[in-house]
Every structure is written in structure tokens, then in C-alpha cells.
Amino acid sequence: MLNVVIVGPGLVGAALIEQLVAHAQSPRFAALPIVVVGLINSKAMAVSPTPFSVADLTQWKTKILGGSAAAADLAQFVESLASIKGATAVVDCTSSDAIAEQYPAWLSKGLHLVTPNKKAFSNDISLFRRIQELSSSPTGPSVYHEATVGAGLPVLSTLSDLIRTGDKIVKIEGIFSGTLSYLFNSFSAPGATQKFSECVAVAKASGYTEPDPRDDLNGMDVARKVTILGRVAGLDVGTDTLPVENIVPEALRSVSTAGEFMGRLSEFDEHFKKLNEEALASSSVLRYVGFVDGLGNQSSVKLARYPLDHPFASLKGSDNIIAFTTERFPNPLIVQGAGAGAAVTAFGIFADLIKVCERFGTSPSEPKI
Numbered sequence: 001m002l003n004v005v006i007v008g009p010g011l012v013g014a015a016l017i018e019q020l021v022a023h024a025q026s027p028r029f030a031a032l033p034i035v036v037v038g039l040i041n042s043k044a045m046a047v048s049p050t051p052f053s054v055a056d057l058t059q060w061k062t063k064i065l066g067g068s069a070a071a072a073d074l075a076q077f078v079e080s081l082a083s084i085k086g087a088t089a090v091v092d093c094t095s096s097d098a099i100a101e102q103y104p105a106w107l108s109k110g111l112h113l114v115t116p117n118k119k120a121f122s123n124d125i126s127l128f129r130r131i132q133e134l135s136s137s138p139t140g141p142s143v144y145h146e147a148t149v150g151a152g153l154p155v156l157s158t159l160s161d162l163i164r165t166g167d168k169i170v171k172i173e174g175i176f177s178g179t180l181s182y183l184f185n186s187f188s189a190p191g192a193t194q195k196f197s198e199c200v201a202v203a204k205a206s207g208y209t210e211p212d213p214r215d216d217l218n219g220m221d222v223a224r225k226v227t228i229l230g231r232v233a234g235l236d237v238g239t240d241t242l243p244v245e246n247i248v249p250e251a252l253r254s255v256s257t258a259g260e261f262m263g264r265l266s267e268f269d270e271h272f273k274k275l276n277e278e279a280l281a282s283s284s285v286l287r288y289v290g291f292v293d294g295l296g297n298q299s300s301v302k303l304a305r306y307p308l309d310h311p312f313a314s315l316k317g318s319d320n321i322i323a324f325t326t327e328r329f330p331n332p333l334i335v336q337g338a339g340a341g342a343a344v345t346a347f348g349i350f351a352d353l354i355k356v357c358e359r360f361g362t363s364p365s366e367p368k369i
């Protein structure tokens with residue numbers, strides 16, 4: 001049995017709980033060897049020596065983290081996991097740097113880690129290397145973070161399979177942001193009529209953006225994904241050295257809240273309209289792309305023009321597209337699909353939890369179709 005505790009049941013963490021509950025209730029599946037024993041958000045926490053029931057998980061906001069729950073204290077929360085019998089995985093669904101810093105300590109206690117939080121893998125490379133080192137033993141704790149790039153799409157698993165089998169990465173090129181994909185697919189297309197600020201508002205309301213959409217528009221979210229891919233491919237890349245094109249209008253970079261930023265973005269609709277018209281005039285569209293250079297040090301993140309017949313130009317919705325050009329795949333291996341949103345991100349986390357189970361011999365059975 002794998003015990004799971006979720007740190008930060010926000011949009012994505014709540015969707016994970018929903019998927020675990022739906023799985024447990026589905027007659028198609030045998031009982032899953034995954035149980036939830038702890039939840040903590042920024043206000044409250046609860047850890048139970050026995051698994052939370054499906055009924056409690058269905059109403060976790062009131063039944064688990066409601067009135068009688070203890071005040072949140074992460075150190076105490078982690079300490080109390082020592083009393084839980086059997087393997088335990090921490091699922092970090094925050095976007096917190098401070099929590100990412102805790103991973104080495106958690107791994108040293110033998111806790112497994114599954115997370116969509118990009119920070120630990122894209123901040124200082126020494127943290128990335130420490131985590132790799134602590135999770136490198138086949139019998140020790142495992143770390144899976146598929147959802148940090150392309151949400152649930154099989155991007156990191158594909159990359160690590162290519163590398164583990166001896167392929168050489170030439171380049172990885174793609175649209176790695178669900179938010180920026182949605183924005184430019186809707187805004188920069190022949191005949192499109194929506195204003196840029198309207199597209200940003202829809203992306204935020206759809207749950208694609210980071211809590212502050214400037215973290216998407218400034219290119220940092222894509223830079224983090226390019227960094228993670230590069231590091232998994234063995235390259236020494238970091239967000240501090242990557243050239244990154246920031247498309248947040250200069251005047252809005254230092255406004256203090258995401259709300260103020262959203263409120264004032266329409267002042268810059270004309271600026272984005274002009275960029276778009278220039279692209280369309282040359283039969284091209286604007287797309288925000290990341291590039292990992294497997295052979296040199298030309299990795300980058302930028303807004304670029306693509307001709308209308310290019311695969312990046314015909315992308316839909318919040319889809320990501322990731323093209324791996326390798327020694328074995330001179331015509332790129334392409335992964336494409338929804339790369340943001342609560343359900344597809346939670347799917348990636350859920351699949352990683354199943355991998356933790358498989359690695360330790362508590363494999364869930366296949367559906368009974």
C-alpha cells in the first residue's frame with residue numbers, strides 16, 4: 001500500500017483527490033493500492049494513521065481541513081508521517097520555492113516525492129543534483145515530476161527513455177506553455193477577433209495560468225520547463241543564463257498585484273495587435289516557443305513567427321507540442337495535447353504515483369474491462 005499526503009490541495013491537488021475518489025468508486029478497477037493519509041494547505045492540516053474514507057475525501061474541505069483541523073505547520077506535518085506504517089509519498093501541489101527546498105530532507109527520511117512544482121528542478125542546479133543523488137538508488141526513495149513539463153503529457157518519460165536507451169538529443173523544440181499556447185492560438189490566427197487582454201482573462205479563468213499570469217507572460221514558466229528538459233538531458237542550463245523574451249509590457253512589470261496587472265492589460269491591446277498584424281502580413285503567426293540545444297549552448301525562449309503551414313501554427317486550445325530531434329529521430333518524435341489545466345495535470349501526478357507503486361511491487365491491477 002502506498003500512503004499519499006498532499007501538500008497544497010489547490011486547483012491541481014483538488015483534481016487529484018477527485019480522480020483518486022473516482023477511481024476508488026469505479027467498478028472497472030480493482031481497489032487501488034494508494035490511500036490518502038494527510039492533507040495540508042497554507043491554513044490547516046490533518047494526518048491520519050488510517051486512510052481517509054472516500055466519503056471524507058469527497059468533502060475534504062469541510063470534513064478533513066474544516067473546523068477541527070490543526071493549524072498548518074509543515075515541519076510538524078512531515079514529522080507526524082513517521083508514525084504512518086509503510087511507504088509514503090509526498091505530493092507537492094504548491095508552486096512554493098520554500099517547499100521545494102525541503103525535498104532533500106524528505107527524501108533523506110525515505111519519503112517518495114511526486115510533484116508538478118517546477119521550482120526544485122529549475123532553481124539552483126545544486127538542488128537539482130542533490131535530489132537526483134538522493135533518488136538514484138533502485139531501492140531508495142523515488143522522485144517523479146512528469147507534470148512539471150507539458151502537464152500530464154508523456155514528455156519527461158519520453159526524454160528519459162530516449163536517453164536511457166542511448167539516443168543523442170539534437171534539439172527539443174516546442175510550445176511548452178498552455179497559457180501562451182492558448183493566447184497565441186486564439187489571438188494570432190487569420191480572422192481572429194479577440195483582444196489580447198481578453199485571451200489572457202480566459203486563460204486565467206480556465207486554470208491554465210500560474211496564480212500570477214505574469215509568471216507565464218514573462219517567459220519564466222517556459223524557461224523553467226526548458227531548464228528541466230535540458231537538465232534531464234544532462235545539460236548544464238539554468239533560467240539565469242537562458243535568453244528569455246519577456247512579453248509583459250514594461251509598465252506592468254512592477255505593478256504590485258496580479259489583479260492590477262489584469263485590470264491594466266487592455267491598455268496594451270494595441271501593442272499586441274500591431275505585432276500580430278505584422279506577422280499576419282508575412283503569412284505567419286506568432287507563437288511563444290522554447291528551444292533546448294542538445295549540441296551547443298543556444299537554448300532559448302522567445303516569441304517567434306511561424307508560417308501558416310508549420311505544425312506550430314495549427315495548434316488548438318491550450319495544447320502543447322514538443323518535438324524531439326535525436327540521432328534516431330531525425331524527423332522529430334512529436335508529443336502533442338493539452339499541456340495545462342487541472343484534470344490533465346492531476347492525471348500526470350496520478351500516473352506517477354502508480355509508477356511509485358510499481359517500483360515497489362504494489363502494482364495496481366489493470367481495468368477489468
Ligand SMILES: NC(=O)C1=CN([C@@H]2O[C@H](COP(=O)(O)OP(=O)(O)OC[C@H]3O[C@@H](n4cnc5c(N)ncnc54)[C@H](OP(=O)(O)O)[C@@H]3O)[C@@H](O)[C@H]2O)C=CC1
Pocket residue numbers: 007008009010011012013040041042043072074093094095096099116117118147148150151178207208209210211339340341342345
Ligand atoms: N494549473 C496547471 O495547469 C498546471 C500547474 N502546474 C503546477 O502545479 C502546481 C499547483 O498549481 P495550482 O493547483 O494551479 O495552484 P493553486 O494556487 O491553485 O494551489 C496551490 C496550493 O498550494 C497551497 N500552498 C501554497 N503555499 C503553501 C505552503 N507554504 N504550505 C502549504 N500549502 C501551500 C495553497 O494553499 P491555500 O489553498 O491555503 O492558499 C493552495 O492550496 C504549481 O506548481 C503549478 O506550476 C503544473 C502543470 C500545469
Ligand SMILES: N[C@@H](CC=O)C(=O)O
Pocket residue numbers: 148150151176177178179180208209210216221339340341
Ligand atoms: N501556467 C502553466 C501551467 C503548467 O505548467 C502553463 O500555462 O503551461
Ligand code: NA
Pocket residue numbers: 146147148149150151152153154155156348
Ligand atoms: Na509531462
